[in-house]
Amino acid sequence: MIEPDNPTASDExxxxxxxxxxxxxxxxxxxxxxxxxxxxLVERMxxxxxxxxxxxxxASGYRYSQRAYLVQLRRAGVGTxxxxxxPLPALRRLGEAIGDAEWILHAANxxxxxxxxxxxxPAALFDTELAGRLLGDDRxxxxxxxxxxxxxxxxxxxSAADWSTRPLPYDWLVYAALDVELLVDLRDVLTEALRDAxxxxxxxxxxxxxxxxxxxxxxxxxxxxxSGIHNVRERRQLAAIRALWHARxxxxxxxxxxPGRVLPDAAVVAAARAQPKRPADLAxxxxxxxxxxxxxLGRWFEALVSAGGLAxxxxxxxTAGDGGDGIPSTSxxxxxxxxxxxxxxxxxxxVTGIAVAHSVLSQNLLASDVLRRLAWAPPQPSDAASVxxxxxxxxxxxxxxxxxxxxxxxxxx
Numbered sequence: 001m002i003e004p005d006n007p008t009a010s011d012e013x014x015x016x017x018x019x020x021x022x023x024x025x026x027x028x029x030x031x032x033x034x035x036x037x038x039x040x041l042v043e044r045m046x047x048x049x050x051x052x053x054x055x056x057x058x059a060s061g062y063r064y065s066q067r068a069y070l071v072q073l074r075r076a077g078v079g080t081x082x083x084x085x086x087p088l089p090a091l092r093r094l095g096e097a098i099g100d101a102e103w104i105l106h107a108a109n110x111x112x113x114x115x116x117x118x119x120x121x122p123a124a125l126f127d128t129e130l131a132g133r134l135l136g137d138d139r140x141x142x143x144x145x146x147x148x149x150x151x152x153x154x155x156x157x158x159s160a161a162d163w164s165t166r167p168l169p170y171d172w173l174v175y176a177a178l179d180v181e182l183l184v185d186l187r188d189v190l191t192e193a194l195r196d197a198x199x200x201x202x203x204x205x206x207x208x209x210x211x212x213x214x215x216x217x218x219x220x221x222x223x224x225x226x227s228g229i230h231n232v233r234e235r236r237q238l239a240a241i242r243a244l245w246h247a248r249x250x251x252x253x254x255x256x257x258x259p260g261r262v263l264p265d266a267a268v269v270a271a272a273r274a275q276p277k278r279p280a281d282l283a284x285x286x287x288x289x290x291x292x293x294x295x296x297l298g299r300w301f302e303a304l305v306s307a308g309g310l311a312x313x314x315x316x317x318x319t320a321g322d323g324g325d326g327i328p329s330t331s332x333x334x335x336x337x338x339x340x341x342x343x344x345x346x347x348x349x350x351v352t353g354i355a356v357a358h359s360v361l362s363q364n365l366l367a368s369d370v371l372r373r374l375a376w377a378p379p380q381p382s383d384a385a386s387v388x389x390x391x392x393x394x395x396x397x398x399x400x401x402x403x404x405x406x407x408x409x410x411x412x413x
Contacts, residue, residue: 018147022155024080024177031070031084031168038088041081042097048078051102051126053183056111057163057176064252064259068114069163074180075101082176085118086166092119102126104183106142108210125211126203128183131190134199134206136359146182149189154178197359205397206364221316227265232272235315239307240272242316247303251296263293263300271304327376337376344375346411354403366404370394374408382412 032038052075056068071083071091085091103122105111107129112122132140139145143154158175165172194200219225223245232238245268252259267287276282279301283289288297319328333341348362348371355362373394379386388405396404 018151018153020153020155021178021181023174024181026079028170028173028177029080029082031082031173033084033087035088038083038091038094041078041083042093044078045073045075045094045097048075050076051104051184051187052098053104053180053187054111054115055105055176055179055183056114057161058114059162059164061160061258062162062261063164064256066114067117068111070168070176071115071118071120072176072180074183076184080177080180082173090119095120100124104128104187106145106179106183108207109213112210112213113215122211125207126187126191127207127210128186128190130206130210130364131187131194131203133361133364134203135190135193135197136361138361142179146186149193150182150185152182154182199360202360202397202399205399209395209397226268228269232269233318235312235318236307236310237272237275238316238318239310239314240275240304241268243303243307244268244271244300247299251299263287263296267293271300272307275308276301276304327372330372333376340376343378343412344371347371347375347408350407350411351404354407358403366391366396366400370396375412378412382409384409387412 032041052073055072057070057072058066059069060066068085071085072080073083074080083091083094098120100123102124104126106127108125108127115121128142128145129140132145137145137148139148143156147153155178156175158172161172163172168176191200194203221242223242226241226245229238229241232241244263248259248263248268252262255262264287267285270285271282271288274281274285276285279297282301282304283294283297287293288300293300328336330341330344333344351366351371352362355365358365370391374387374390379390384406387409388401391401391405391408392398
């Protein structure tokens with residue numbers, strides 16, 4: 001249902017009215033929850049044609065896992081389908097029915113892992129968010145791009161909802177169905193824009209990189225990502241943070257609750273810095289005195305006791321390389337390695353200049369982590385061939401290497 005906005009009376013010139021799409025054109029389907037319903041969808045999908053719009057809703061911030069709690073699909077000849085993957089955790093047959101049809105997703109790297117858990121893998125991919133970035137759009141939320149490229153506003157508002165809720169409210173289902181309602185239309189417009197800009201090959205390489213991207217390597221010390229840890233400089237306090245982090249993570253995984261809902265990072269850091277001697281001292285700290293935390297007080301205090309009993313050679317170091325690769329934070333380069341800091345500044349200026357010239361976002365021209373690694377330890381000698389080879393090793397795509405390598409040679413010199 002598309003409805004026009006109703007602007008209030010004003011002396012200002014009337015602005016174009018952008019119609020608001022409140023509900024899918026074909027209505028909101030009931031979520032598929034039974035094998036019989038899924039069998040019907042599989043057969044209809046075999047008879048469908050053209051690319052398939054997909055989306056998935058997770059419960060980030062509410063649940064420990066990143067599993068999908070709703071899967072949305074739309075295809076010509078099939079219409080929109082909503083699948084509840086809780087009673088239907090295996091969708092491999094649906095993937096077989098889709099075959100080699102192109103998938104269309106918005107921010108595909110966020111949804112592909114949870115779809116893979118269900119047995120769904122794309123044979124070809126089009127990412128509307130990534131296409132927008134390559135075209136130089138600085139605002140690439142789905143609703144913004146639909147309005148900009150299709151002239152329609154979407155009824156939005158439930159992106160941060162707890163999608164593990166059952167039953168799902170009707171207005172949430174509306175939101176979910178609208179996420180795939182216009183994806184095919186958006187893809188068609190973006191495909192033409194990429195072709196006109198001479199960026200269709202760039203997009204093909206980027207989409208394929210996302211499709212084939214391996215699962216991220218687990219961090220060696222994930223506890224170092226605790227918010228506020230940069231204020232802790234004592235090794236025994238860091239050991240306390242590490243012990244609390246692992247105790248919280250284990251409990252959160254058992255309960256399938258987001259770790260921050262079990263115990264906020266601020267409470268972890270506060271307890272580590274306070275070094276309480278008794279459970280009562282821990283309970284006296286903010287957050288730990290509440291009823292829910294009192295029930296787990298023994299768990300948290302036990303973790304602190306275990307950290308307190310470590311020998312000095314078992315304590316973690318005060319600093320660690322960013323990302324576990326031994327490279328310090330770039331904010332410390334000026335003191336630690338002034339030459340590398342200067343190289344990074346020059347490399348960033350080169351990438352920014354190329355990005356502006358080609359109307360593409362800098363981070364999509366060359367990832368910041370690629371620049372960081374290149375500037376910290378450039379190849380020797382830093383000639384065109386070695387820089388090109390190093391960029392490829394770091395994951396740069398051929399189009400990125402072609403645009404940036406030769407100019408980066410001078411920046412590294």
